[in-house]
Amino acid sequence: MPLSDPDFSRLTASDAARLLQRRALTAQALLGACIEVIQDREPQVLAWREYDAPRAMEQARQLDQGPIRGPLHGLPLGVKDLFDTRDFPSGYGSPVYRQHRPSNDAAAVALCREAGAIVLGKTVTTEFATFTPGPTRNPHHPAHTPGGSSSGSAAAVAAHMVPLALGTQTAASVIRPAAYCGIVGFKPSFGLIPRAGVKSLSESLDTVGGFGRCVDDVALLTSVMACAPQWRQLPEDRKPRIGVCRTPQWDKASPAARQAFESTVQRLIAVGVQVVDVTLADSVSALTDVHDEVMCAEAFKALADERVNHPDLLSERLRAMLERGSRITFEQSLQHRAQLASARHRMGRDFAGYDLLMTPSACGEADSGLEGTGDPLFSRIWSLLGLPSLNLPVGVGPQGLPLGVQLIGPVMSDTATLAFTRWVEQALARG
Amino acid sequence: MPLSDPDFSRLTASDAARLLQRRALTAQALLGACIEVIQDREPQVLAWREYDAPRAMEQARQLDQGPIRGPLHGLPLGVKDLFDTRDFPSGYGSPVYRQHRPSNDAAAVALCREAGAIVLGKTVTTEFATFTPGPTRNPHHPAHTPGGSSSGSAAAVAAHMVPLALGTQTAASVIRPAAYCGIVGFKPSFGLIPRAGVKSLSESLDTVGGFGRCVDDVALLTSVMACAPQWRQLPEDRKPRIGVCRTPQWDKASPAARQAFESTVQRLIAVGVQVVDVTLADSVSALTDVHDEVMCAEAFKALADERVNHPDLLSERLRAMLERGSRITFEQSLQHRAQLASARHRMGRDFAGYDLLMTPSACGEADSGLEGTGDPLFSRIWSLLGLPSLNLPVGVGPQGLPLGVQLIGPVMSDTATLAFTRWVEQALARG
Numbered sequence: 057m058p059l060s061d062p063d064f065s066r067l068t069a070s071d072a073a074r075l076l077q078r079r080a081l082t083a084q085a086l087l088g089a090c091i092e093v094i095q096d097r098e099p100q101v102l103a104w105r106e107y108d109a110p111r112a113m114e115q116a117r118q119l120d121q122g123p124i125r126g127p128l129h130g131l132p133l134g135v136k137d138l139f140d141t142r143d144f145p146s147g148y149g150s151p152v153y154r155q156h157r158p159s160n161d162a163a164a165v166a167l168c169r170e171a172g173a174i175v176l177g178k179t180v181t182t183e184f185a186t187f188t189p190g191p192t193r194n195p196h197h198p199a200h201t202p203g204g205s206s207s208g209s210a211a212a213v214a215a216h217m218v219p220l221a222l223g224t225q226t227a228a229s230v231i232r233p234a235a236y237c238g239i240v241g242f243k244p245s246f247g248l249i250p251r252a253g254v255k256s257l258s259e260s261l262d263t264v265g266g267f268g269r270c271v272d273d274v275a276l277l278t279s280v281m282a283c284a285p286q287w288r289q290l291p292e293d294r295k296p297r298i299g300v301c302r303t304p305q306w307d308k309a310s311p312a313a314r315q316a317f318e319s320t321v322q323r324l325i326a327v328g329v330q331v332v333d334v335t336l337a338d339s340v341s342a343l344t345d346v347h348d349e350v351m352c353a354e355a356f357k358a359l360a361d362e363r364v365n366h367p368d369l370l371s372e373r374l375r376a377m378l379e380r381g382s383r384i385t386f387e388q389s390l391q392h393r394a395q396l397a398s399a400r401h402r403m404g405r406d407f408a409g410y411d412l413l414m415t416p417s418a419c420g421e422a423d424s425g426l427e428g429t430g431d432p433l434f435s436r437i438w439s440l441l442g443l444p445s446l447n448l449p450v451g452v453g454p455q456g457l458p459l460g461v462q463l464i465g466p467v468m469s470d471t472a473t474l475a476f477t478r479w480v481e482q483a484l485a486r487g
Numbered sequence: 488m489p490l491s492d493p494d495f496s497r498l499t500a501s502d503a504a505r506l507l508q509r510r511a512l513t514a515q516a517l518l519g520a521c522i523e524v525i526q527d528r529e530p531q532v533l534a535w536r537e538y539d540a541p542r543a544m545e546q547a548r549q550l551d552q553g554p555i556r557g558p559l560h561g562l563p564l565g566v567k568d569l570f571d572t573r574d575f576p577s578g579y580g581s582p583v584y585r586q587h588r589p590s591n592d593a594a595a596v597a598l599c600r601e602a603g604a605i606v607l608g609k610t611v612t613t614e615f616a617t618f619t620p621g622p623t624r625n626p627h628h629p630a631h632t633p634g635g636s637s638s639g640s641a642a643a644v645a646a647h648m649v650p651l652a653l654g655t656q657t658a659a660s661v662i663r664p665a666a667y668c669g670i671v672g673f674k675p676s677f678g679l680i681p682r683a684g685v686k687s688l689s690e691s692l693d694t695v696g697g698f699g700r701c702v703d704d705v706a707l708l709t710s711v712m713a714c715a716p717q718w719r720q721l722p723e724d725r726k727p728r729i730g731v732c733r734t735p736q737w738d739k740a741s742p743a744a745r746q747a748f749e750s751t752v753q754r755l756i757a758v759g760v761q762v763v764d765v766t767l768a769d770s771v772s773a774l775t776d777v778h779d780e781v782m783c784a785e786a787f788k789a790l791a792d793e794r795v796n797h798p799d800l801l802s803e804r805l806r807a808m809l810e811r812g813s814r815i816t817f818e819q820s821l822q823h824r825a826q827l828a829s830a831r832h833r834m835g836r837d838f839a840g841y842d843l844l845m846t847p848s849a850c851g852e853a854d855s856g857l858e859g860t861g862d863p864l865f866s867r868i869w870s871l872l873g874l875p876s877l878n879l880p881v882g883v884g885p886q887g888l889p890l891g892v893q894l895i896g897p898v899m900s901d902t903a904t905l906a907f908t909r910w911v912e913q914a915l916a917r918g
């Protein structure tokens with residue numbers, strides 16, 4: 057059943073990988089199909105800071121002629137412009153780094169290339185992965201944001217420009233754009249993927265993650281960066297117990313988001329999933345505000361050079377964020393750590409009652425307008441706790457834009473979390 | 488009591504800061520004295536990768552003419568060549584980065600400059616802060632190592648070339664060179680000082696620290712980078728209870744190191760310190776080996792670009808370390824985390840019985856020969872636990888080289904740890 061060329065761009069990364077590994081699909085054919093989509097859709101979506109089709113095609117040619125390099129052999133990859141790359145500018149979404157051309161790859165990028173990935177280009181990030189947007193538009197509707205901060209990576213995968221892309225999350229920068237663009241986004245447990253060569257924003261939060269079209273795709277991509285080959289051999293039969301958590305922010309979710317969430321709960325019950333309603337402990341709920349303060353305080357330190365030497369090149373929104381960070385005292389920072397330790401302890405106990413926690417991924421469909429990237433509200437707690445979390449698309453809202461649910465697992469249980477979320481994905485696809 | 492010019496180089500940073508703040512000493516006079524020492528001693532010590540006396544003097548002139556900039560106003564600073572700097576090459580101790588000239592300062596460097604420090608130059612680091620040495624010699628004896636990886640920073644402070652210098656510690660890279668060079672080195676709790684712009688080696692271990700001539704000096708320097716002003720206003724009356732820990736590696740300590748340690752215990756008892764003998768729990772002792780494996784496994788990931796693209800430019804020793812890291816499985820890494828959590832829990836309880844834990848800082852006097860930098864053995868556990876630790880010089884061995892003790896506090900209790908160690912320092916100076 058040969059696919060016609062344009063169809064290659066619609067393959068999941070895991071399906072494409074299987075074909076590439078047995079030479080039933082060439083890297084050149086797959087890349088060619090992706091480049092065609094980019095040429096067609098990029099003028100509207102603006103997902104890329106820069107891409108280089110001829111250089112990527114030369115790499116594809118070499119891969120087709122040489123041995124199988126690794127699990128990502130021949131897969132085109134979009135890389136958020138927060139990662140250093142040896143062959144593209146690395147601008148971090150800021151005019152401060154307009155001329156920046158590193159000589160080396162970020163460690164995560166080098167690991168992907170070592171495994172055979174083809175870096176097609178750099179995707180648009182918000183300013184230093186904060187809240188000031190780049191030009192990217194939602195591929196489902198050009199008047200809406202794709203979310204941020206991994207705006208270009210999520211949009212590029214959703215628009216079928218690449219099967220896989222790299223992102224990072226400090227607040228909600230993988231989960232929210234994945235939800236807004238209707239794809240799978242996975243943020244592994246904090247600390248599993250190296251951040252060397254990724255512009256630092258908030259050291260206790262920044263986490264490398266990935267985008268794809270299905271759970272297997274993000275498992276494949278992140279497994280390479282985490283050096284976790286077992287994420288590529290997930291067991292098939294992991295039906296999860298699910299803690300359904302409407303969160304204290306439930307009233308911030310749109311009617312459509314709530315409806316999609318409740319309907320997902322009903323569909324899961326219908327396929328026999330054991331579901332339990334979960335109310336977060338006060339110590340855990342409190343982390344939404346703690347996260348915000350930790351992020352501002354750490355960004356104030358991490359961006360010291362830019363703040364001191366290039367204040368005029370920072371957006372007003374970022375300057376305000378750093379100003380807030382400057383006012384958080386050392387005692388408050390220690391208090392934040394104590395609150396986090398307490399909440400972490402509590403969540404560790406609570407996870408005995410279920411395998412996955414399910415919350416909305418975002419407040420609703422992607423906001424209209426391109427002056428913001430939406431609210432990270434529903435992911436702040438889980439980013440601070442460092443838990444593996446994944447966006448699963450579950451439908452479309454009244455504006456025709458995607459909606460998602462966020463599935464969260466216990467810390468360092470990424471293998472099980474991926475297996476359980478894949479079970480959910482497949483049950484929902486069948487049901 | 489005016490000091491003659493050359494004496495300025497012997498001032499502690501905290502004494503110099505007091506004079507600079509009230510304009511009783513000019514930045515130019517202090518810097519001039521430091522430069523004179525460098526010109527005299529650098530040909531033998533080789534502490535610097537590069538320094539720029541005229542540019543530093545111009546900065547000193549501007550500081551003398553302008554307002555007081557902050558707590559480090561006018562203090563010359565040496566910066567380990569693992570930190571990015573906007574005005575010096577940043578080579579990370581590796582030929583891979585021989586041509587590397589970043590356009591921006593590491594966050595920690597920017598914070599020091601914002602507080603008025605004068606970056607006089609970059610000090611020699613071992614290769615990527617691992618175990619392959621640079622050219623630096625011990626200022627007390629040129630045939631001996633200064634320790635590593637912060638070799639140049641420790642040697643420069645010990646040789647009175649600068650009052651303060653920045654270092655980093657992944658295994659023992661602040662404590663060991665401080666001990667070998669006979670100065671104070673302080674590694675704060677993990678996570679307090681931003682690492683943005685510091686070349687990453689092992690993400691769960693790498694910690695920025697500082698060197699000075701006394702506890703007040705390192706408190707002053709690190710307070711600026713941790714945004715912890717209270718470290719500059721330590722209470723005077725903190726007599727600690729001390730847990731005396733000879734560690735399971737006691738037989739690796741030289742007779743001279745053991746004698747210096749025991750004599751320190753006796754002097755502390757003589758000044759009325761409550762001392763308790765501590766045997767480490769098995770879960771804690773096991774961390775010496777766990778640390779080694781965590782470091783190798785994380786280095787294998789962090790140095791992916793260099794390993795893949797420049798294998799011929801890495802030392803054989805580093806390649807062997809990365810090869811060991813490549814063989815550590817994902818399951819083993821999860822097991823390491825579980826072991827760490829268990830040991831962390833145990834140490835948290837044990838610290839109820841004492842305020843500081845005291846161990847040898849290193850196996851003995853600095854090794855002779857420049858082909859190695861000594862053994863990090865006595866600091867591995869505390870680096871992995873992320874505990875604040877400090878080297879205090881306590882004497883001189885039979886080869887005329889310094890010996891030190893390592894004082895360790897509970898995690899995130901850096902303010903108390905600094906206050907207690909200062910009490911110990913002053914009691915030993917009196918006794």
